[in-house]
Amino acid sequence: MLFRYWMLVIALCLSGDLLSGQTVLDHRQQVNLTPRAIRHIQERHWPDSPAPGAGKYAPGITVDALREMIQQAVANGRARQNTNGRPGQIYEYDFGRPIGTRIDGGPATRLRVVVSPRNKVVAAFPF
Amino acid sequence: MHLDYKLSDDWKPDAALLDEDETTFRYSAAPGDIVLHGPAADFSTEWGWVPLVDFVLALHDIVAKLARGEREASFEFTESEARLEFLRKGEEVHLTASYAPGEIKTPLSELHDSVHRLAGRLKKELVAKHPALGKHELIEELE
Numbered sequence: 334m335l336f337r338y339w340m341l342v343i344a345l346c347l348s349g350d351l352l353s354g355q356t357v358l359d360h361r362q363q364v365n366l367t368p369r370a371i372r373h374i375q376e377r378h379w380p381d382s383p384a385p386g387a388g389k390y391a392p393g394i395t396v397d398a399l400r401e402m403i404q405q406a407v408a409n410g411r412a413r414q415n416t417n418g419r420p421g422q423i424y425e426y427d428f429g430r431p432i433g434t435r436i437d438g439g440p441a442t443r444l445r446v447v448v449s450p451r452n453k454v455v456a457a458f459p460f
Numbered sequence: 461m462h463l464d465y466k467l468s469d470d471w472k473p474d475a476a477l478l479d480e481d482e483t484t485f486r487y488s489a490a491p492g493d494i495v496l497h498g499p500a501a502d503f504s505t506e507w508g509w510v511p512l513v514d515f516v517l518a519l520h521d522i523v524a525k526l527a528r529g530e531r532e533a534s535f536e537f538t539e540s541e542a543r544l545e546f547l548r549k550g551e552e553v554h555l556t557a558s559y560a561p562g563e564i565k566t567p568l569s570e571l572h573d574s575v576h577r578l579a580g581r582l583k584k585e586l587v588a589k590h591p592a593l594g595k596h597e598l599i600e601e602l603e
Contacts, residue, residue: 418517
């Protein structure tokens with residue numbers, strides 16, 4: 334009887350993990366790039382942005398291309414909890430080719446996307 | 461160790477920002493620069509976009525972790541791969557930065573007090589310049 338009980342507990346835990354995984358996958362498909370987020374990204378990371386100390390996208394980037402890169406990073410990138418008490422998730426994806434420049438001026442191949450718990454993109458920059 | 465901030469002169473919070481979620485608020489509110497230097501290193505930024513409310517809240521978090529006995533903590537800047545690293549060695553904390561050479565050593569108690577003073581000054585300036593911010597729960601947390 335006790336054995337059955339523990340088997341049931343283990344089965345429920347495993348199914349919980351699977352359900353959690355499914356939730357993450359669903360979350361990944363629904364990030365929202367708002368006009369505010371686009372402005373935020375353009376002001377800091379667009380090729381012609383004067384903001385120093387922030388990664389820059391390569392010349393020729395468009396909002397549509399940005400949206401596609403974010404989608405790709407969120408769908409395929411490494412996910413981790415945001416840091417320093419900030420709510421949300423961080424997704425990092427290596428495109429394997431230069432997508433911009435790092436703050437030291439070197440080529441950036443990776444994209445970091447910050448997503449809020451409401452599934453809104455908050456920041457996205459090459460590094 | 462000297463810890464301070466410079467709030468960007470041209471920043472004005474739009475009304476919609478006050479209704480945004482916490483993450484968006486932290487990444488956008490009160491941009492400026494940090495001033496952080498010691499006898500042997502200067503980790504101050506000249507970027508103009510460092511979100512200062514977020515910076516202070518993050519430092520609170522880091523100091524609390526170190527005070528609880530955690531040996532290491534990191535501050536990740538919001539718009540780049542730059543980081544500040546905090547390493548506790550006994551009662552001292554050693555700070556290094558990914559974007560500048562050198563090391564700053566300070567007692568944990570001094571770091572704690574500096575962060576609280578910084579928070580108080582930032583809150584006072586923000587509320588004085590932008591009274592609507594005084595009702596925001598994250599600004600209220602700055603003590």
